[in-house]
Amino acid sequence: MSGSDSDDENIVQYGTPLEPYEEDEVPSKRKFQQPPDQYAVDAHGRRRFHGAFTGGFSAGFGNTVGTPEGWTPATFKSSRSEKAQTASQRPEDFMDEEDRSEFGIAPKQMQTVREFSGQKRSRPNRYHEGPIPGEPVLEQLLRPVHESAAVRMLQAMGWREGQGTEFREAKQDSEESSESEFEYETLFAPEDYEPYILQRKNDKFGLGYSGLSRHSVLGNLVGEYGSSDNRSHLVMKDKGKKVSIRGQAFGVGAFEADDEDIYATEDMSHYDFALGAPSKQVERKSVKRDKNVLEGFMKSTKPLQPVPSYPPPTLPRDYKPKPAGSRRTRFEPTDKPQRDQGLGRHDLTADARGALLGEVPIPKASTENIPQPGTRTPTQNAIEKLFGKNVNFVSEKTESEDFISIKDTGGELKTFRPFVSNPSKQARYERYLESKTTDSDSAKDKLSKWEREREMLEFEQAAKLYRPLTGVIGDRFTHASQPDDALNPLCAVAKSSINYGLASEEMIEAAKKGAFGVMTRKKVDWQPEPLVCKRFNVPELGGSRQEQNKEVKPKVSYSIFSYMESSVHDKESFTKEQSKFSGSKSLSEEVRVQTPKNQDKTPAAASVNKRMTVAELFLKESENTEEKGQEVTETIEKFDRMDLYKAIFLSDSEDETKETDIFNEMPKNVERNDSPPRGIFANINFDEINSWKRSQSDKNSSDPKQNTNNTDKTLSSTDKNNIDAKQNTTDTANKVDRNATPEELNVYGPKIPDNFQLNIEFNTNEIFKPKFRRKEDRKDSSSSDSWVDAKEVKSKKHKKKNKKHKSKQKKSKHKKKDK
């Protein structure tokens, strides 16, 4: 033993000694492995395989199968608010992420979508989420047939499934041709045959070998085409009682040695029964072999058909490749010249357009175009003296460009022809445009009176609408006071800091001299809002005014009345408005509430201010006017509004009675709509049109003097028309309310100061005369027994009389009040 001990001392041992074999033990091929090494683990170091025989899958939530945590079952929760969703379970639900990784059993890969993979497109399987989950059985049974275009074409040509595609031929079989069934010549399709397509071998495997398919366990193709079988490669066969599962995943494990074939049966055929070399094979019949031909093969007689090559089509010479993905942006310049849009009026300059319209070019300095000194009226001089030089908002000059009648330009201008579909009507319309009457020729057209009347309205409206530039929109615009350069940001704008903010000449002079103080100072009443006072801790001024300052929201009113009031389209008011906003000229509210010493001159201005633009209307409504001085103009506006209101709602019946008195013969239109006009008629003063009509018939019955007046009315002489108008009004005024005295006139409504009355008359005759538009003149001459359109520029006296007249007609309390 001692010797052996010394032996042990001399030997140096490395590693772990193998276990000594037992005497009769057959050495195992297996290598020695430590127990922990024998477990296959996944990327996270967790055991991959579980269970004795069913292993191979890591399973459970977080690989928990086999652990105390076990399986995490799905929870079912359903409440009234949140109904449980039927969640269909997919195989993926039972997989861990490594199963879906590249080397897992169901690898998830990026691959082209079927649509683009070149294969036939199949609908994505959308299974019903109904009570039976999974693919519907019917869908499994019935597969939709997809036919290629070629198949469809063939079918259209008479081909049926199972037939050959060659030419049909008569049956040649003798025994069948004798039968009566095929007496007539019948052509039979050739037999179909499965073409034997030689596929080139392009891999280096042995013949007949198919390598591991890249099917995943779940059977979805992983990038392998051509295989019609997209089932799982796990094949389950039921042979009697035995169930054998074959498939890729069930091979030999990575860490396991090949199992012995436990089912192999020992068979005597496995053994050799003779000693020595195996007996010689029977000599094969030696075939004459060609060169380069493998054994068992023979050289084909026909050469292999060359793969036909189809050259790509030649491209057009000027073809530029445009990738499908690249989208053109809208902002790219187009090669094509742009199609002409609209009327091409945008490439015209303002002057060219003006020339087309036949305008008289405005002299450059439009702000300074003071009328000839000879024609200046003393009032104007006075106003100018008062406000400096900038009172020319009523310059006579504008008269010519204010109204471009159809007559002037209509011939050359391509105006819109609204009644083209009805040529006779269009002709009548054109006649109407020329003469503004339909009386003479309309008899020929065999129209009833009522029809004619209606047509008149239509024409009137159309004429208003389709008037070039002076249409409904046209007169909201004014000529540019500055050249177009003013809009160019690169051009320096002329500084005009001298006369902003309505400084009078005296003020400017004083400021120049440096004499600030009394001369440059203006004091104006100003009413702070109660809430402002409250917030500033200042006692409110004049508690009585509180009701007036009630908050009126600056709402856009769509009421017909506000529209009538606001739709002041004449140019004069517009220029006035504009200049007011720009602050370069005209009057402001400060002027209106100036010191009493100027008051005898302000009414002139106030009467001008009567007209309101939309903008001003909004302003007015929002600020809920406070100044007393404005009330003078306010009343007139109210009158207009009141007028209109009565015209539509109240006075209809009374008018009717009066009408029937005078014109008994007039047939009453039963079909007439009595409701207030809306839509395109909203802006038409029907009563005025009617009255105009009436005066036409009046012409026949009344005195010859009026008759001559009316015939004269087509003349464009403003003076004459004015006289006519005055005569008409006075006539009717006398006729209807003969006992109405001027004193009584003033009784109605808020009193207008006496000096106003004078001024208004004066102004009407002197200043505003040239501003009447021809259209209005016509109306003037005819509006004898009617009230006044709210849009018209009228002298207040005019208005008053009409007003009076109106109230006289009524048997209402107004009249009683008057008496």
Added chain:
Amino acid sequence: MTEVTQITALTTIQCKQQAVRSVRFNIDGTYCLTCGADKKIKLWNPHKDLLLKTYGGHANEVLDVAGSSDSSQIVSCSTDKSVILWDVTTGQPLRRYRAHASSVTCIKFNEESTMAVSGSIDNTVAFWDVVSRRQEPVQVLKDAKDSITSIQVTNHEVLTTSVDCHTRLYDLRVGKMVSDYMGAIITHGSLTHDGQCYVLSCSDGTVKLIDKDSGELLNTFTGHETQDFMLENCVNEKDNQVISGSASGEVFYWDLISSSVTNKLVHKMHKPVVSICHHPTDSMLLSACEDEIKLWGNVIAKE
């Protein structure tokens, strides 16, 4: 060895706001607000050169800013036509008023910061109720015929200056508006601390001292360059000096009585000093030029 007090730049802050449109002290002068072309408002401690907060939310250049009397709110106005009321601590906009039709150029709180008064290029002055949730202006003054350039609010008066060469003083107690024609565009107007005079920066290269009651010209201060800039002016805390920025990059100090230039502070040569603001109680001045603000103050120098 004499002790001489000298005004020098105490701190210089690069605001990084592209161009500072205005700089304003808060009510007690411990903080200041700048607003600039980068659409932001910044709250600073100028004495410590500290940026405290940035307020973003305007859609365009912020033209003017004002702090409330309790320093809890900021109101600002911008070329995006809106007026925004900010909460100082959270930095969130509390209200956004959008009634002006054009850029809002100037804004002020009233004495109790219950109302903001803003002036705009649309020629209007709007009173905004900051206390209630009302979105419309309480009152709109439409007297001006051109852009409003500046607003001053006292306890019962609102002074506006306008490009239409007029100053307008709205007296809430009397219910009168007094307008004075100045003959030149007024780029800024301020009131002296005694409330008796206006100081008006005119575009004709003068700063005018106008008596409030009579509208008479008391004094004219010249020497600075105006060019086309909206220069601001202010009066020092003792009401004895008139201060104005200049297009030449300097800040001018004039003696109120003698109208002689007493001091010239060079902010940055040839760059306009567009906004200045005087400390309410100390002799400190903030001036803004390009993206830089400077705090000027007295330093005792020994000679």
